[in-house]
Amino acid sequence: MKSVDMNDALINHNTLYIIGNGFDMHHNLHTGTSDYYKLLSEKKIYGSFDNAYDLFESYGVNWGEYEKSFSELNLDEIEEQIVTFPDYLSDHESDRDDTIWNVNEHLRSLRQAIFGSLREMVETANKDIDKSNTRIYNVFQNAAAIINFNYTSTIEKLYDPKNISIFHIHGYYASGEELLFGYKDGNNSNKYRDHNFDPSDDGRDYYIDTQRESIADFYDGLKKELQLKRLEDFLKSIPDKVDQICVMGHSMSDVDGDYMEMIDSITNPRTWFISQFDGKPSLDDLKIYSFSNKIVFYSLNDLLI
Numbered sequence: 192m193k194s195v196d197m198n199d200a201l202i203n204h205n206t207l208y209i210i211g212n213g214f215d216m217h218h219n220l221h222t223g224t225s226d227y228y229k230l231l232s233e234k235k236i237y238g239s240f241d242n243a244y245d246l247f248e249s250y251g252v253n254w255g256e257y258e259k260s261f262s263e264l265n266l267d268e269i270e271e272q273i274v275t276f277p278d279y280l281s282d283h284e285s286d287r288d289d290t291i292w293n294v295n296e297h298l299r300s301l302r303q304a305i306f307g308s309l310r311e312m313v314e315t316a317n318k319d320i321d322k323s324n325t326r327i328y329n330v331f332q333n334a335a336a337i338i339n340f341n342y343t344s345t346i347e348k349l350y351d352p353k354n355i356s357i358f359h360i361h362g363y364y365a366s367g368e369e370l371l372f373g374y375k376d377g378n379n380s381n382k383y384r385d386h387n388f389d390p391s392d393d394g395r396d397y398y399i400d401t402q403r404e405s406i407a408d409f410y411d412g413l414k415k416e417l418q419l420k421r422l423e424d425f426l427k428s429i430p431d432k433v434d435q436i437c438v439m440g441h442s443m444s445d446v447d448g449d450y451m452e453m454i455d456s457i458t459n460p461r462t463w464f465i466s467q468f469d470g471k472p473s474l475d476d477l478k479i480y481s482f483s484n485k486i487v488f489y490s491l492n493d494l495l496i
Contacts, residue, residue: 198495200464202329204434207458209451210339210346213440213468217491218323218345220316228254230308237296238273243304259446261305261413262377266406273297274406277398294402298409305413309372313342313364320348328495331355336429338422338454339363340441342370358425360418360450373415375446380407417449426457433458438465439491443472445479455482466491 215222232244239246248254249272251265277290320343331337331350337357339346342364346352362368387403389395436454443451443465455463463486465472477483 197464197489197493198328200435201437202332205333205335205431207335207429207433207436207454207460208331208337209436209438209441209454210337210341211439211441212341213442213466213491215316215341215343215345215440217440218320218325218349220319220323220343220345222312222316222341222343224254227308227312230311231304234304234308235300236304237300238293239297243301243308246301256444258372258415259374259444262374262379264379264410264413266379266383266410269406270403274399274402276396288398290398291401291405294405298405302409302412306370306372309342309370310364313370316343316345317348317364320345323349326350326496327491330494335431335433336425338425338450340447356425356429358422360422361415371415371418373413375415375417377410377414380410383407383410419449419453422450422453423457426454429458433460435462435464436460438463440466440468443477443480448479451480452482455480455485460485462487464489 212222228244231247232242234243236243236246241249247261247264250268251263252260253263254260273294275290275293277288323345326349331346331352334352334355337346337352337355339357339359340361342359342362344363344365346357347365359366359368361371364370383403384407388400436458441447463482465477465486465488467473467488467490474483474486474488477486480486
């Protein structure tokens with residue numbers, strides 16, 4: 192579609208907007224993967240000479256995707272690097288408990304690096320919003336509602352959408368909400384427990400088992416719980432019929448597929464307008480969706496500013 196056609200389409204119909212990280216980056220905010228990785232690389236981890244970025248890489252993280260990569264953590268590799276046997280000959284119980292404490296401190300600092308870097312990135316982006324000279328013409332004018340996958344205040348500060356409900360599905364930094372971040376699917380902890388915690392093994396060691404359980408719990412704690420019930424309640428509270436959906440800067444990857452299918456099912460829009468960047472996502476990428484026949488692509492760069 193030509194830029195003027197797309198702007199007219201957004202102005203003249205009740206539109207449900209879905210906002211992703213590409214929207215913030217379109218407004219020149221530093222919320223990309225490289226910005227997050229840079230912050231991770233500045234974080235030191237207890238008991239290691241490596242920074243958080245390098246250490247996660249040594250633990251088998253594939254940095255090709257932003258959050259999904261944490262599902263690929265190699266827990267055996269983590270164990271090899273941090274689990275130690277206690278000093279059984281010591282007269283002091285603390286000498287044995289220290290092995291558990293050291294593992295817990297290491298994992299705590301890993302988690303702090305993940306979420307601390309995220310909060311730093313969002314806080315910096317929020318401070319930079321006012322410097323952005325990008326404003327999309329008449330966007331949100333006829334918004335039925337906005338579902339925002341970002342944590343930032345870009346829409347609130349730059350567009351001031353009065354009387355429009357905005358649902359920050361993964362948390363809103365400015366309100367002090369918890370920022371939900373992590374992988375959707377992963378079963379490494381189950382595999383790890385299966386081959387380490389044999390109930391028939393009489394030779395198991397309490398101190399080693401406790402360290403291993405901490406590793407499995409750390410992995411489980413990186414799973415992002417889907418907010419399907421909250422999303423359903425929000426969608427059903429929208430007072431006006433949704434004519435169309437406009438996705439701005441969201442990759443539409445399967446990590447959020449359950450959300451997208453629910454949105455389509457409840458609102459039953461006529462069209463899904465989905466922004467592309469460098470040809471992504473493509474129609475082949477989105478054939479996973481039941482509504483792929485409703486998709487029309489556009490570029491954020493085509494919208495009038």
